[in-house]
Amino acid sequence: MLHDAGLQALRDAARLSPDNLPLRHHLAGQLLSKGYLAEAEAEYRAALVLAPRNAEITAGLAEAFVRQSAYGAALAALEPLLATPGYPPRLGVLAAQALLAEGDTARAAHRYYEAVSRDPSVGDADLAARLSAPPAPPYPVAAPVPASAPADGAEVDRSGLSFADVAGMEAVKEALRIKLLLPLQQPELFAAFGKRAGGGVLLYGPPGAGKTHLARAAAGELGAAFVNVGLADILDMYIGSSERNLRATFDLARRNRPCVLFFDEVDALAARRSDMRQAHTRQLVNQFLAELDGVDQNANEGVLVLAATNAPWYVDVAFRRPGRFDQPVFVPPPDAAARAAILRILCRDKPLAEMDFDAVARVTDHFVGADLKGVVDRAVEAKLHQSISAGRAIPLSTPDLLAAAQSVRPTAVREWMATARNYVMHANDSGAWDELMPWVKGKW
Structure with a gap:
């Protein structure tokens, strides 16, 4: 829950107008500037759905990742644009920050100085100093903390x-x-x-x-x-x-x-x-x-x-x-009955017309729970848009879910099963992966 009334008002407005790209982009920038990093990440992701290759939005998402120490995710977000000639220099600086944090000083320096040569205003004195510092020793140094220091993050x-x-x-x-x-x-x-x-x-x-x-x-x-x-x-x-x-x-x-x-x-x-x-x-x-x-x-x-x-x-x-x-x-991918049950749980607190969850389950083969949540979220966003135009709540219906399912692609189940098949078929002398045999021999 945000403790800033202005940000909360912006978020409420974005929920009422989920396809308003300038509003979502502005909200994400405000969240990032005030340190709500996870919330900013979510809003930048939502904005990228509306504008997949927008450089400013990608830069904001990458900065949110970097500030959360999710350096691999930042680089993954930046890579498609970094491969494009003439990419915005700010993206290069963000990539340099992530690469340096992951220990790749040479590539970080290349990205940083190439970006600054095209736009000196994006320079970062602290980052430049770290890039030009003597290399670290080839082994970690002892930690300057007492032996009884507790873990900070686990709660x-x-x-x-x-x-x-x-x-x-x-x-x-x-x-x-x-x-x-x-x-x-x-x-x-x-x-x-x-x-x-x-x-x-x-x-x-x-x-x-x-x-x-x-x-x-x-x-x-x-x-x-x-x-x-x-x-x-x-x-x-x-x-x-x-x-x-x-x-x-x-x-x-x-x-x-x-x-x-x-x-x-x-x-x-x-x-x-x-x-x-x-x-x-x-x-x-x-x-x-x-x-x-x-x-x-x-x-x-x-x-x-x-x-x-x-x-x-x-x-x-x-x-x-x-x-x-x-x-x-x-933990297997859900079968049709499980997918229908997941959809019922995901929709139970929403206004509903008469629903045929089994019909939706039949057209969402290879979808896992995260994918099904994406289907429901997309259907809800479309229904909210209709409800706002109508001035009343219009119940969610089976056709809404079916339409959303057509626009959502299942995530990495096929790729995961292909990897699992290699281990089951070629590296299973101990029988550790026998449980996967019926799955990898299926229709994946």
């Missing part, structure tokens, strides 16, 4: 979701119940069989299939604390700091048990050590394994560790040892 939250808010995925929800939830809900029964409350589950599958949504729902189902751990909460440039941040995050979860500790994009923290060139990155994996095991057998009791990844084949095999992430759970 305890409470989820308002439950499994009722997750459409379909019954097999996945049942696996989470047995592995994570029931030991806490029925401790005496599980204790009789020597099972303790706690453990880990690795959720894997294509992007947008609902892995993060499932993790939040699991915490809400249990009424447990929820700690959502991002890469920025753990990774640090100084030797030893990443390990300390990881240990502090586990300690935070242990102090708030029962707690669901969720690691998104876990392959970045638990990558195969055989692929790593530097010892300090392998040490982070070792620390992660040690935290999963706990200093004693009761250290992690009541701490449910969930991790999600789109690339499980890059996770170190040691994480699949019993007692760690020994039960990888595939």
Whole structure:
């Protein structure tokens, strides 16, 4: 919620007029200038839908990414325009900032000085000084922080979701119940069989299939604390700091048990050590394994560790040892029945005419939950435009969703399945990916 009345008024106006490009661009710029970075990013994205190759809007989005330390995303946004001769010099400076942050000093310097040579007014004295500074040593230096420094970013939250808010995925929800939830809900029964409350589950599958949504729902189902751990909460440039941040995050979860500790994009923290060139990155994996095991057998009791990844084949095999992430759970793309259920949940708080969600589900093959949300959002925007013109709320109808579905392309499911097929067919001697066999042999 914005705490600036002027910005809130602009946002309300943009919602009423979603296709007003100058308004959306102005709102995004105001949000960026006042430090509402995530909100600015969302508005720039919405503006780019209306004007996909607008250089000013792209520059604003890239700046929002850079200021959020999302340097890869900034470069991805800039690349199409940087390949165009005579691109605006400001884009080159933003690219230089992102490249320098990622350690590519040579390319950063090239981008910066090429941009400044065409327009000196875009120069950045601080950036220029960093580009001309002596190169950093070929190894990280020790962190000037005390050994007890806690992780700054991870915070305890409470989820308002439950499994009722997750459409379909019954097999996945049942696996989470047995592995994570029931030991806490029925401790005496599980204790009789020597099972303790706690453990880990690795959720894997294509992007947008609902892995993060499932993790939040699991915490809400249990009424447990929820700690959502991002890469920025753990990774640090100084030797030893990443390990300390990881240990502090586990300690935070242990102090708030029962707690669901969720690691998104876990392959970045638990990558195969055989692929790593530097010892300090392998040490982070070792620390992660040690935290999963706990200093004693009761250290992690009541701490449910969930991790999600789109690339499980890059996770170190040691994480699949019993007692760690020994039960990888595939989160598949939704089938037709699940897609219909997802659409019902997404539309349940909106004015509706008589709906045939099954009909929409039939024409959204290969759509995941994120894609279906995009369909509903687009249909709602079109219906809001009609309602404003009519001066009354016009209910959402089946044809509205069908029309929106025709204008939305499914995201990376096909590409993900193609990658999965390579691992299942050619790198599955251990049988780790047998669960994917029916999927990769399907019509993807």
